[in-house]
Amino acid sequence: MNADKLTLARQFIEAIPHAQALQMQFESLGDGRAELSMPWREDLVGDPRTGVIHGGAVSALMDTCCGAAVISHPEAPAGTATIDLRIDYMRTATPRQRITARAEVYHITRTVAFLRATAHDEEDGLPVATATGAFTVERPKGGAQ
């Protein structure tokens, strides 16, 4: 994927209203891999007793990160949508720490991309969550552009 297309893909993701609402920010993108992060925020808390961020916000980050990885793939799908996403919550995310998701297309066919993703807080080691997903591969209408 050339640099122009990558810039377009990045702008496309950053323009997503929900990505903006969660203040998502790219760390890296390209070749079917993406790294995207978002800050902890008070209004994203799921358990007020502990201040731990809601799993749903982590899901949204991982879903976006997977979608970005798909459109950054060298086969350059024109677009993508989630078919299925499974998230395993390995441990509690530490309150007030940034969450960073990394996603990778590990296989792509003409129609489907298969992804794996992880989410970490600022602690090294065991991820907060891992995910596996299947995404659609939408081809440009009328063949290659």
Next chain:
Amino acid sequence: MSRAKPEPVQVVKQRRDAALRALVSGVPYIRFLGIEFERRGDELTAVLNYDDKLIGNPLLPALHGGVTAAFMEVAAIMELSWSTLWEDIEAGRIDLTAPDPVLPRLPKTIDFTVDYLRSGLPRDAYARARVNRSGRRYASVHVEAWQDNRAKLFAQATGHFLMPERTGDD
């Protein structure tokens, strides 16, 4: 034998609605997404009020897949808490009507799998969760979400949850 006189309907509704309100309003993320809960007896329906910030694909436009997942996870956790607390609320063992009630611990998500059936339209969405199994430690919950037509789901999900340890159990 004389039966106890049934409680006045207002008392029953007030107790249940206050309990539900306390549970829901305790979670900031539910407010962030604009989710509300409607109650008929013990049946809950989660309502995702449409807002532009919920969009994931501005070209279609369609709801963000992550929003759909989050909405269903919220619906699952609330249904699970509600169904486990119901008897205690009804018996008056838990009083959530106090101004600053001590909120019960919430179940923790172990895993959550979302099956996207069609794209979410830019309008309100609804979800109902069903607890398929609720043991002392683990629970399995299924969620259905739809928009205009109850029979045409736009997503469904299954999740497993770790139940909070119940203090004061004998």
